Amino acid sequence: MKKISVVVPCYNDSSSIVQLRERLLKVFSEQLPQYEYEIIFVDDCSPDNTWSVIKNTCASDVKCKGVRNARNFGVIRNLFAAMKYGTGDAVFMVFGDLQDPPEYLPEFIKQWENGSQVVVGQRSNTYNKRLTRFARWLYYRLIKKLSNKQLLEGVNGFGLYDSSFIKILSDIEDIQPVLPGIITEYAQRVVFVPVHQEKGMRGTSGINFWNRYDIAMMSLTSYTKSLLRIVTFIGAIIGTLSLLLAFWILIHKLIAWDSFLLGLPILTVGMFFLGAVQLFFLGIIGEYVLSINNRSIKRPIVVIDETINFESGRES
Numbered sequence: 001m002k003k004i005s006v007v008v009p010c011y012n013d014s015s016s017i018v019q020l021r022e023r024l025l026k027v028f029s030e031q032l033p034q035y036e037y038e039i040i041f042v043d044d045c046s047p048d049n050t051w052s053v054i055k056n057t058c059a060s061d062v063k064c065k066g067v068r069n070a071r072n073f074g075v076i077r078n079l080f081a082a083m084k085y086g087t088g089d090a091v092f093m094v095f096g097d098l099q100d101p102p103e104y105l106p107e108f109i110k111q112w113e114n115g116s117q118v119v120v121g122q123r124s125n126t127y128n129k130r131l132t133r134f135a136r137w138l139y140y141r142l143i144k145k146l147s148n149k150q151l152l153e154g155v156n157g158f159g160l161y162d163s164s165f166i167k168i169l170s171d172i173e174d175i176q177p178v179l180p181g182i183i184t185e186y187a188q189r190v191v192f193v194p195v196h197q198e199k200g201m202r203g204t205s206g207i208n209f210w211n212r213y214d215i216a217m218m219s220l221t222s223y224t225k226s227l228l229r230i231v232t233f234i235g236a237i238i239g240t241l242s243l244l245l246a247f248w249i250l251i252h253k254l255i256a257w258d259s260f261l262l263g264l265p266i267l268t269v270g271m272f273f274l275g276a277v278q279l280f281f282l283g284i285i286g287e288y289v290l291s292i293n294n295r296s297i298k299r300p301i302v303v304i305d306e307t308i309n310f311e312s313g314r315e316s
Contacts, residue, residue, distance in 0.1 A: 001036050002034075002035055002036070002088070002089045003035065003037065003038070003088035003089055004028075004032070004035050004036070004038075004088050004089070004090055004091075004092055004105075004109070004160075005037070005038050005040065005085075005087055005088035005090070005091045005092065006024060006037060006038065006039045006040065006086075006091075006092045006093075006094065006102075007040045007042060007082045007083055007085060007086050007091055007092070007093050007094075008020065008039065008040065008041045008042065008082075008093075008094055008095070008096050009042050009044065009075065009078050009079050009082045009093070009095055009096060010041055010042060010043045010044065010046065010050050010054070010095075010096035011043070011044045011046050011050070011072075011075065011078070011096070012046045012047070012048050013046070013050050013095075013096030013097050014046070014048050014049050014050045014052075014053045016096060016097055016098045017041065017050065017053045017054060017057060017096060018053065018057065019098065020094070020096060020098055020102065021039060021057055021061070023098075023101075023102050023103065024037075024039060024094075024102050024105075027102055027103060027105050027106065031106045032106060032109065035109070036088075037063065037088070038064075038065060038087070038088065039061075039063060039064045039065070040064075040065045040066075040067065040082070040085050040086065041054045041058075041064065041065070041096070042067045042069070042081070042085065043066070043067065043068045043069065044069050044072050044073060044074070044075070044078040044302075045068065045069045045070065045071050045072045045073075045305070050096075051066075051068050051306075054066040054068075054308070055308060058308040058309050059308075062309055064309065065085075065307070065308060065309040065310055066307065066308035066309065067082070067085060067304060067306075067308075067310075068304070068305045068306045068307075069081075069303065069304060069305060070302075070303040070304065070305040071303070073301070073303075076176070076177065076178070076179070077175075077176075077177070077301045077302055078302060079093070079179065080169065080177040080179060080301055081301045083166060083169055084166060084169060084170055086163075086166060088163065089162070089163050090109075090112055090160050090161060090163060091160070091161045091163070091166055092105055092108065092159075092160050092161075093157050093158060093159060093160075093161070095156070095157075098198065099198055099199070100121060100156075100158040100195060100197060100198075101195075101197075101198060104121060104158075104193065105160070107193055108121075108159060108160035108193060109160065111160075111191045111193065112160050112162065115189060116162075116189045116190065117161075117162045117164060117165050117187055117189045117190070118159065118160070118161055118162065118165055118183055118187040118188075118189070118190045118191070119159050119160040119161075119190075119191045119193060120155050120158070120159040120183065120190060120191070120192055120193070121155070121158040121159050121192075121193050121194075121195035122155055122192045122193065122194055122195060123154045123155075123156070123195050123196075123197050124194045124195060124196055155179075155180050155183075155192075157179050158195065159193075165186070165187055168182075168187075169182070175299055175301060177301070231284055231285070234277075234281075235277075235281065238274070238277065242274075
């Protein structure tokens with residue numbers, strides 16, 4: 001009998017964990033009785049009572065397991081670590097806020113049994129604000145232009161992953177893993193399933209502007225070389241134009257010394273413009289340096305504080 005490991009990254013999801021478990025049990029009992037399963041809740045050190053709900057859930061069902069991080073490591077690191085806890089033939093990842101319906105699992109398994117290594121849910125709708133949707137659209141257009149590897153659009157990790165792909169994840173030593181990029185680079189036989197997202201029970205997203213910015217910069221610095229080269233070319237072009245302008249001013253002054261006055265406003269504007277360009281480019285280079293620094297320091301992705309129902313069935 002094949003085993004499906006359900007991993008559930010959680011953060012402030014105390015209101016939805018019980019319902020998520022009930023819906024998962026219904027899916028397995030009614031549509032997937034031929035599969036063995038385990039449900040692993042991974043709490044990223046939520047400030048609410050998420051861990052208490054997980055402990056109570058695990059106490060009533062030995063097939064449910066719990067992992068609590070020692071501190072909040074962020075959604076990307078928690079997601080990546082959670083996928084490695086599964087011991088089944090495939091790992092099904094669904095988020096604890098119930099935004100992605102677990103009822104898609106039978107369709108994912110069908111595609112997996114047909115030979116797909118990775119079956120990814122690709123959202124067909126979103127509840128984000130219009131400005132956020134536009135920024136995301138613009139970001140993916142930029143990535144497609146600059147990167148030689150195309151990041152998966154509309155993908156947050158919700159999907160089914162064969163154990164062979166989980167083994168690949170275990171071999172990756174990266175403190176800033178970008179799952180959509182890793183799927184593009186390493187996965188074979190990837191299938192996309194359109195997913196209609198529901199409103200999360202948390203009410204508000206656990207990912208704020210700075211989280212999104214951090215994720216965007218990680219993706220940009222991990223999968224684009226062109227941006228640094230564009231910075232170099234623009235710097236060279238501005239430098240060349242500046243030299244030509246200086247040469248033109250010198251010739252003009254020699255030809256008509258008294259008639260040509262160097263304007264203070266244009267000098268001021270030019271100085272501030274070049275200063276702004278330099279600061280912008282330094283920021284881009286700084287993001288790459290930060291990315292290199294984080295990857296060069298060998299640190300664990302997460303640190304576990306407590307586990308439930310692993311091995312002996314008791315807390316550790």
